[in-house]
Amino acid sequence: MGYPHPPHALETPVLSTHFGEAAARTFDGWVKRGGYEGLKKALGMTPEQIFEEVKASGLRGRGGAGFGTGLKWSFMPKEDGKPHYLVCNADESEPGTFKDREIMRWTPHALLEGCAIGCLGIRAETCYIFIRGEYTEPLRILQAALAEAYANGALGANAFGSGRRVDIIIHRGAGAYICGEETALMNALEGRRGNPRIKPPFPAQAGLFAMPTTINNVETLAAVPHIIARGAAWYAGLCKSSPKSTGTKLFSVCGHVMKPGVYEVTMGTPMRDLIFGIAGGMKPGRTLKAVIPGGSSVPILTAGEIEDLPLDYEGIQARGSLLGSGGVIVMDDTTDMVYQIWRLARFYAHESCAQCTQCREGTSWTTRILERILKGEGRPDDLDLLLDLADNMTGKTICVLSDSCATPIVSGIKKFRSEFDAYLNKTRAPVLAGAGA
């Protein structure tokens, strides 16, 4: 259900079924809507049964990487005598992405239930939810739900009387984008500076507090109770195209559409349906120019490239971009691509953690070059310079923030070169005040 809009016929509400219903936020209200059935069932299952069920459902990470969730859980060591941790990544900071926010605002118990099942699936007793610092309302709602879940015995030393311990701790981030990167997030949880770690070791070997750790996105975990309660086969059956992309996916649609919002569709639904059907299409008289399909870090697609594009991992990858987080940024023909790319680059320059040289210096240098182009002070070889710097920034750093800055620059120059040229050959007036202005 595309809160704040009424449900659209092309949507498949699973996670979003109760968006907009304040009563669903309460423990009783959630139980009345069939909540916690998945957890109760999981309490009677072995970890192997749980992650095999999740594997069979085909659920893949909804945070951006799209790694198989059940497979990830199965990587956790068996009887190693160490405490295991589940970490829920609720540091949703990718520009254009705001789906997790709605899950936490409307169905906080779905997330708590998913976290609890995740703990059981990876032999953990503790889950940390790392929530973005700016998410004050979702934090308040989630905290209230957590207190209620404990009060009703769903969590704690004896979850639902099962004799098994499941604890959930909410940790509020301090507002750094990089803490959404899983290893930086773990550093931040440990009280360190939020710098990404070198892999290996991978979190399943040595993660939070150097213990075996699994880290999952909010949407991923919120889908798990449905899979356990209704069965993997049901979830796997929600598939319109590639059999490797199953279930439903929340898309946060923003930009130049009539009805920006969070919408849930079955994997494989055509992107045109999402933009022109569900989200109401362009404003009158405007035409679609470009779409960033999976949050700001993925390559930009042109209007032509989204024709017949199914919304699934494989389909978008085949067009040279990524499903990513499902943050769909829609741009119409009035958009200044150079300006938009500069805005993105400036964001990454601001958020670079400063560890790796290419990222620390490259993000801000490319931003300055784009800035001078927008000031009408661009130099003839600036685009070649940008592409070469982007190459030096790609695939060479600890995490992918550097790549994320380079990606829209490269795809932007490749696909919208004439707009850059217009600034360079002065056929377009500067939009930023230059030194001489």
Place this chain on the structure above:
Amino acid sequence: MSAPVSSPPALLNVTIDGIQVQVPPGTSIIEAAKQAGTLVPHYCYHPSLPSPAVCRMCLVEVEKFPKLVPACVTTVAEGQVVHTQSASAKKAREGVLEFLLINHPLDCPICDQAGECELQDYVFQEGRAGTRYANEAKRYNPAEDFGPDIMYVGNRCILCTRCVRFMDHVAGEKVLNVSERGDRAYIGIDASKQLDHPWAGNVVDLCPVGSLISKDFLHKARAWDLDRTASVCPGCSQGCNISIDTRDDTVVRFRPRANLEVNRHFICDTGRAGYRFLNRGDRLEAPMVRSDAGQLVVADWDVALAAASAVLRSATGSAVIIASGRASAEALGHVQRLTSHLATSAVIQVPMGIEAPLEGIPNLALRAERAPNGRGAEMLGYGTDVDAAIDRAAQASVVILLDADLDADQEARLAGLGGALLVIATVPPEGLRDAVVMLPTTTMAEEQGVYVNRDGRAQRYSQAKAAPALARPAWWIAAEIAGCGDDDADVPADASDAFRMLPEFGGLRHADLGWVGRVVAG
């Protein structure tokens, strides 16, 4: 009979730039490359610090790997083929150098690090010839005072974080940090603290550029004007290996010299600051002999040696030797032989101070015993009770002072005794003008010699500067006195020979000690 089954060699075969090497499992590519004769350019990596792989300078190509890998944290695997000079690796490193330079000032002409700067070196080696960052503003951070001897010049910083990691993981005092993000980042310091840890000075050596600099060394010398001499720190009984850096025969600094068995790559600030005595101007420069008129007058060596020899030959009964704790094994051994016909009480001075361990390195500390050769002296039979020796001096027929640094009270107790006073000194002792002879000797920087550290490790040090005027090593003075008038005397040809002649050290020569020393006592 079957031959004993030998386990397969636990070494991995790796090919680096076409050269095959064998290294133990767990070796990083960067260390394996050193064995293959290749230094992979790097900034954040340091063998005595944990590796964060942040500078991304040591990216190399490994066959069958999809991406370039940082050589500092990637461990080798059997059969691996590494290319440090492939086109992609070189472009990546050139890219890093370019990124490092865009915010780096071009103030090499006034930067202390110039000439020993890793940024300068690698840019010359493989950086771009020209800049693509012309006519643009660079980031500006004001220089900051970090502590008693350390300045932080933020503009030059390349954020390799060696300093932060040294303080966090080696010194164990979390006083430095990376503040801010992106290209606004800089090295911050805990606002309530100073960088005054007893080992903090190492951050200056660790800094690959001229960002962390020593105020003491500031603008004293250009790196290329320095002569560097392998030596051993005379500050305490730890025996840290150092380089004595001199300019125009003046010592301008001590720097650590790597010895993984003793001090890894570090020295303490007390040792670092301890070079100044080597530059004293008030030196004894010529031998002096008591004249018939009772005055100490300048004499040439033959006269002075004969005078000393005459005193010793006629002496009977007992003798006392009081030596500096900085005296070499050779000096102590050969001076002691001068009184072998007398009942001798020999002591060295061991000043005491505060012990300051370096937390992250086992068995490394500024030791309370501030004498570099205490163990060597002990092996030669020297004691350490100086006051008891001074008491015994009252009955002695001969008292020899070997560069002992006595206070006024001690000098007063030694003055006017019945026995003969022989002084071998770098600086004339003011209160002991009644000496029979006063013989000028060298400091540890002006001679070659051996110190034995507290763990029984004998380590040689080399001559770093010229001795003033007629000053001679004490072992030479003692051997010449002993051989006076005896053409068949076994006089050592050099310091190594002097060391070989001491049976306490098993007949070893200096070369036998190598450059990391050799354990000669348990």
